[in-house]
Amino acid sequence: MNELTTLVDWSRAQFALTAMYHWLFVPLTLGLSVIVAIMETIYYKTHDSDWLGTTKFWMTVFGINFAMGVATGIILEFEFGTNWSNYSWFVGDIFGAPLAIEGLLAFFMEATFIAVMFFGWKKVSPRFHLTATWLTAIGASLSALWILVANSWMQYPVGMEFNPYEMRNVMDDFWALVMSPVAINKFFHSVLSGWTLAGVFVIGVSCWLLLKRRNVATALRSIKVAGWVGLIGILATLATGDGSAKVVSEVQPMKLAAMEGLYRGECGQSITAIGILNPDKKLGDDEQTYLFDISIPYGLSVLAKGHTDEFVPGIEDLLDGIELTQEGDTIKGVSYTERIERGRAAHESLRAFDLAKAEGDTTGMVLAHADLKKNFEYFGYGYFDSVEEAVPNVPMVFYSFHIMVILGGYFLLFYLVVLFFVYRREKIMTSSKLLHLLAMISIPLVWICSEAGWVTAEVGRQPWVIEGLMPAKAAVSDIPAQSVMVTFMLFAVIFTGLLAAEISIMLKYISRKSKENIDNAK
Amino acid sequence: MNFLRRVIDLYVDGFRNMTVGRSLWLLILIKLFLFFVVLKLFFFPNFLAKEYSTDEARAQHVRTELLEDK
Incomplete structure (x- = not known):
């Protein structure tokens, strides 16, 4: 392996480690802030002190998670400056502008109102407190918006012109950047997936309370709120996922082909629901793509193009620049x-x-x-x-995509089952150990699902850091691979230590509160 | 003035009466120290800002890098 490949691989691994660590906290912040705001709204409307206790319990859990996530995203910006300096310079103000807006507007808005949320219970009016709680939730989503706009530009660079005098891209249409179809889909897909994740988390923790027979009323009312938020979240995530697939088929067809392990496409292309890829399959050979698969006829044509008979190009079609019309004629594009x-x-x-x-x-x-x-x-x-260098890692993209989709389907079913039992069969919901264990096992699964989504999006974009304009190997700094390797190891140790300490604080809090009467809030 | 006093009171009382928050703030301070002092200062200098003093020199370096055979 040459020095450049080693440097690129270590830089990518370090960025992936940091981004995945950061994403452990972000979706829970996005979803839990909404769940807490709804709980406080119910308290505000009903003046029922039980809801106050429930709100305060989950608000503290939200606070712990927020503190756990603080500054983890900053590390990514350090890495841009050190490991990816060619990229950082080349993107110019396109990355800087959304990130600056994020820092100034959303983060400060979020941070200000969080103080009111936690310290203001007896200092401000109930209405102002509720407003602060909702503004914290909105601020969290606004923070995510600007980061996702910047990320979307890397997937679909628009609204700029390259200036060779300065060797950087200059933004010439801010709204093209913000309103790009990739940005819109990515924003709703990511934020609403946070609702799904937080819903599962709240239900899982509540089921642990039910299993321990502690604070049963708190657990049941938490499950009701989280169940509805999660159900809306998963339905909207599925809908925006469908929108994302259509956009990806237009602007990143190679990613879509890798997601499906599709080498040669056809009109009326089926979609693989479940499959095991043939590890011996190589580009251009006649080996079978799958060792085993269950496909849905016409599925990919519908998902990507909205019609059963449309052509979806595979990896080799794209490399050859070939498209087929519905009549079977071949159109030669740019190979x-x-x-x-x-x-x-x-x-x-x-x-x-x-x-x-x-x-x-x-x-x-x-x-x-x-x-x-x-x-x-x-x-x-x-x-x-x-x-061949332009083809992403097919197995990694294929499996992460299918893990995300399969778990997404599972969570839709999960929410329907939980809502049915909590409203129609409350006794079973309260006493069924099977349901409780299922909900608790679902907590790690929802994080796997969420991280798999990002692996699909980011590994599917490879080898590009900016689609079509800059591959990873051109984006890295001229620094020794060993220095990146050392900081990778350092991060692995620091992140593991911090995560262990942070999870321990959260579990201790939940465990301690579970032994008290949560509804008896002061 | 009254408003400012109320804002200060909000924070002072809030920090004084924290329970779980004390451990969290300790953790946040450790994290910020590790990130901004240890990592940023010793391991993550801004490569172009450190190596080149003007924007023109930085642009020239990136041009050379991007036109080099990779």
């Missing part, structure tokens, strides 16, 4: 070989620009810039030696 050539042409134009700049040749710079524009959309392809 990856041609993309690589045009990418290299873009590099040549930039070289010509650089030379003209060194010689002070203004006319040469203008001409080279005009040339660069013709092929800039393929700029990133110029770094590849072969078309």
